[in-house]
Amino acid sequence: MTMNNGAGGRRRPPTIHDVAREAGVSRGTVSRVLNGGHYVSPAAAEAVNAAIRRTGYVVNRHARSLITGRSDSVGFLLTEPQERFFEDPNFNVLLRGCTQALAAHDVPLLLMLAGTEDERRRITRYITAGHVDGVLLVSSHSGDPIATELREAGVPLVACGKPIGIGSKVSYVAADDRDGARDMVRHLLAQGRRRIGVVTGPLDTPGGVERLAGYREVLAEAGVQYDEGIVVSGDYSRASGEAGAERLLDRAPDLDAVFVASDLMAQGVLTALRRAGRRVPQDVAVGGFDDSPAATAASPSLTTIRQPWDRISSEMVRVLLAQIGGEEPAAVILPTELVKREST
Template identity: 60%
Template sequence: MEPQGQARKRPTIRDVAAAAGVSRGTVSRVINGGHWVSPGALAAVEEAIKTTGYSMNQHARSLATGRSNSVAFLLTEAQHLLFEDPNFSILLRGAAQALAARGMPLLLMVAGTPDEQKQVLDYVGAGHVDGVLLISSHAGSPVLRSLVRQEIPTIACGIPLGFESTVGHVAADDLGGGRRMTRHLLDTGRTRVATITGPLDTPGGRLRLEGYRTELGDAYDETLVAHGDYTRQGGTAAMRELLERRPDLDAVFVASDLMATGAMQVLRESGRRVPEDVAVGGFDDSGLAATLDPALTTMRQPFERISAEMVRLLLDVVDGADPATITLPTSLVVRDSA
């Protein structure tokens, strides 16, 4: 029994080795990746780590492996969007949970301005993180270009436009989702279906529009298309533009739920009822859609799985694997707006 008030000694590699019946060198190899260790010894060391309560000092691990044992969640948008757009917070939470299960911390970084981008790239380039989860990349992004040039392991959320063959990514099926929502609006009997796109320098902006256009075929009409920026204000401005140009529209596919909130407000202000006069469909289903009045019909992205797969692919790249890509299906969630 330990003397009262005396703290229990922290277990060491020596304690783990004694419990497992192996050398300290074998324990060290297990801790640093398990290379050149027999299955029997590996199992014995892992069990000994559990029974002794051993936990390696992260600084010591970094010195031994040359790694930081941390990952950056890098959002290349203005800071306020981290709080206004629920998609980002869900992706952040999912990535943090996936890394916590592996005993690794997640560093949140926002690089929406040139100064922020330089600071982040200097930090990442100095080796303070092992890799980057890149969120909301735009075509021609100097951040992505720099990450590739510095050979920093990176996995993008969405197709990294311009770097499709060199940077791994996890994406929702934006094109298929755009087609499915457009078809749903047509199936409700609407004949003048408009769309508010996302930014056309983003994969979601391009592919959701392509899905809309493909589903309409010969009925596609440029006058029913307005461009947004994934913000509430962008949805407001685009909806006003559409109503001015095509006051006869009877449905609108909005490429994000946040933009749809602005669009629905404009429709109400114009005296149009949703869905009686104008049916509205969104894209995301990150929690916002169900809170709107009327509740928003939308395409659901599997955000939790996107986060988990991004973490898995990134850690594979950090360990030397080639970049991989995954496209996950979206699903239609029908509510009151359409």
């Protein structure tokens, strides 16, 4: 009496052979059913599917990968220093969105952290050895060596946010930072604010540069004098927002609004303003960017620019899978949206 599949005994899982025997067809036919079902008669297909159900067969991806050369998995690569990963809520929603979008295609996601030089080397080897078919890259800072390495190795790659200094021919998906900034500054002007300070993001990131550019454009269009003295830059962290607001208040006590390039920094700005005795929004209006949880958590809640993170992640996955499928790299720019809350 042979041991059955039931509880108790760890049994060798069914192979494509078992399914073929069970269905009364050959391995080849089962394989064809598994891979799209072309050139398979309806009767055979039905028999195979029934056999798969009966045996509980699941394809062995290692065997498949060994011969196809594909791994049917993609990497989610984070090259940020740790603190950013912790502090920035955007990473979470991006990671979650990508995982789900990939799961819909039955593609597992490998999380990869390249903080140190050592990790970077190991991960590069892993990726270029073909253990993933493509990479979703999250790294805002420029000159990322791993990005260029991967690109040169011909690994399908999609970046989140426009990579700078890496040349073209690399796919990316980004929100329309400049347009979002324009919306916010126009909104502040519409509230009657005229003395609008800025806390920018790091100026070696596209977000930092573009959001500042949008601010300048709208000011110019409105005929408001641009004053470099009320432009300070931060690093997207809460603390840098706080420090930035202090510098702004110091230089321009008559400030009546601040446009902050991230919600997290805006939280810091709120703290500094409160400490300085300014009321928000009565004395100073504050506009954030991202519409992260920090925006609603802040008090007063932040007027901000929503980045469409759900769409960003699904587009990243779409573009990456297309590229793995042989299509050319592509850039996707997604619109943002002004969300009005208490701080303006």
